[in-house]
Amino acid sequence: MNSPVHITFLGGLGEIGRNCAAIEVDERIVLLDCGQLFPYKHPGVDSILPDFKWLLDRRNDIEACVVSHPHEDHIGGIPHLFRHLSVPIYGSPFTLGMIKAKLESHEVELPPLVVVEDNETHEIGRFECEFLPVTHSTSGGLMTIFRTPQGVILHSSDFKLDPTPVDGRLTDLKRVSDISKKEGIRLLLADSTNAENEGVSLSESEIGPILEDVFNENEGRRIIVGTFSSHIHRIQQIADAATKTDRKLAILGPSMIRNVALARELGLLKVSDRVLLNEKELKKFRSDKVCIICTGSQAEPRAAISMMSVGKHPLVEIDRNDTVIFSSSPIPGNEASIFRVHNNLVRLGARIVHSGKLKIHTTGHGKAGELLALHEASNPELFIPVHGEYTHLLGHEEIALSRGMDQSKILRCEDGDSVCLDEHGLHLEGSVSGEYLMVDVRGAEVSNDLVKERISLGGEGFILVRVLIDKKRRKLLEDPFVTTLGWVETGDEEKYLNGIIEEVVKVLDDALTNGEFDQKELTRLVRRATGKFVDLKTGRRPVLIPLVEIN
Template identity: 50%
Template sequence: MAAPVRIIFLGGLGEIGRNCMAIEQDDRLLLIDCGLMFPDADMHGIDLVLPDFTFLRDNAHRIEACVATHGHEDHVGGLQFLLRELSFPIYGSPVTLGLARNRIQEAGLLGKTELIPVVDNERRRIGPFDVEFIPVTHSVPFAHAIALHTPQGVILHSGDFKIDLTPVDDRRTDLARLGALAAGDGIRLLMLDSTNAEERGSAPSERSVGVVLRQLFAEHKTERIITASFASHIHRVQQIAEAAIDAGRVVATLGRSMINNVRMARDLGIIKLPDHAFVNIEEIDNYPPEKVCVISTGSQGEPMAALSLLARGDNKFVKIGPKDLVIFSSHAIPGNESNVNRVIDGLLRAGADVVHSGIADVHATGHAQA
């Protein structure tokens, strides 16, 4: 009889965020992701919600490693909290590890882990686990589905994914490999991203957002343009920067995570734009407003993020006024709607024009639709 394989879900089911599970085989544990979740509106005084780590604390000696599907906070944002108590290596693409590293380093916990990069379609033995990293397209570069080749058959964890035939980096979901797995011995268990399972049709390509952004830059030639996006949405940041540079603007990043992630993406060669096009936020007053584009954090209305500070007039480098256009190139995560609306209200009161996904197609989902 084949050895048993057990799956323990620690978060991420029936909710948006804190994705975390453990696979048990031969008395060892392999984590897939360790994310966090934004609190609901009624969770007063709570900043973040983490997976239940009780099982992991009780079985710390059995943890082989963590495999990260991609670098979004709801999949890797909990690692720095778990590493306060435990120690284990983390596997993922260089981008995934770069995004996770920023947070782990800020927490002073790099010594508690080893970050081990993998490449597309790599199949690697991690303790008793036979792990395959299959390329998928998502709203962050170099995401992976995870195929576990177990004594009970193939377990396929899709991670977050979409089918985008024209992605910004031309790296598509590897449908051929997924088909080969199904056509071979079959897939014993499929765990599939269901975020947009109730949405009809197909998810738009990320490139379609770039077209809309260029139109907005062309229509607002006399205004300073401030954009807000997820700091980890590197392809969106790249498209914003390309639109700005082609319109004759310099680009400044605002917000710690945006600054760190753009630097990381440029170091890895993912964002390939001329150095002279980027300026420090302290330097934007040296340029006419219509020659400036600011790419900011805070698209989810986080109270202490850069865009929220702008809306309250509390940022020392940027003051919002009637000559500003603010573009929310994002969609509010469920539970964040009131915070986002509060920021939009503050920007409008300060005299800025605001464009969001309810007005123009300035966002494309990173999740497949039914």
């Protein structure tokens, strides 16, 4: 009997982010991606990661980490995890270049980085892994064929079927079809992000001419383009449009500068030194002959465009001669922040161009027609939809069902699920933690309780009550000290704070008269009296901070 294959999903199922799975045979594990989720309502949190406890408990069983491509939702968790373990990381040259820079910036010792070229095969642990090129909104994406004792497992990576990619690098569906016909594909794990969108996606190469038109229409104005720093194909087209309209290029933002340099070094981005301006040259050069490529298309707080929008960028001051192009679509959850940046820029006089007005962006994820083509080429026996919100997973399931796959052959999973692939098929076998691991900018863990407290402080304010008790005399040494921020209007504070003092004095007088001197119990009584008064008078839920000192 052949060994079963176990797959444990630590993230990426039911949300866009934290993509991470462990594929295991004979107690040897290969990790597939290790991503982060960007915080959306988590004050003081820099990254939301998979809960790595199960992995770290089994760190000696981990052979390697295979990385499909260098987007943050696939590599953002690597610095945190690799503080605690060191195994080889496999990926394309661009992916590994970005990972190397990320690890160095976090001062994490570099593990072995194994470069994978298109269509290469590597023995990794108990698996034979074949890597196929895929087209996506970054360079060097890889689809992975895992040959296992239970047959071929195909992980699609994030992909689209672009017939005219900027770099000419097509998703290799032909090889997928060949493998399906010769070996059969036992299990498909496939990107579900655009499963609910009918048709096929726009080719990336169709964006360039539209950008060039925008550049021509804005002759005599400075052009600032915000896009993702890893989207080398888009950066190439922006650079081409700038060159064709006789503009010099300035690259701003640490990640943009780093990734452009890496892509040029690897030959993925073709931009001449002659058209590039450094910071000193940018300050002196004619603004109407400049195109600035920078970060901030998602209104990231420290990104270049965000800083420009509030007049805090050290090099660029926005005025009526500026056209700012947002060459991206809003990531769900970022809309309000992006619109705020748009409004700030317009107030400063800028003209705004975004994907809601013109087709200056296209997705990197295949739509329903492209996902169907992948299913047709791979013709899998079994299927697990991955990478997407829960509705995306359901939509992808419908695509599989539409081509005749039986419902019993499809397994719908969530974060933390562990599944087993054996001679009998595919079935759930247990679960591990699928909870969030939240870390701050230093990489220190942030508890859920602390985040809840910060949210409460930010939304309802706080009330501090300090009480001094004379144990011998069984009485308060003085009236309680009460202060607040963010609870009620300043003009109403005195009235409400005096009311709290009265309630606290009353409850403590009774307790002390009855011989109660346990600090925990007295603290509980102060909290209860304060909370009851606050709820009765205002219906609010501020954070209560009772401090009881017994002398």
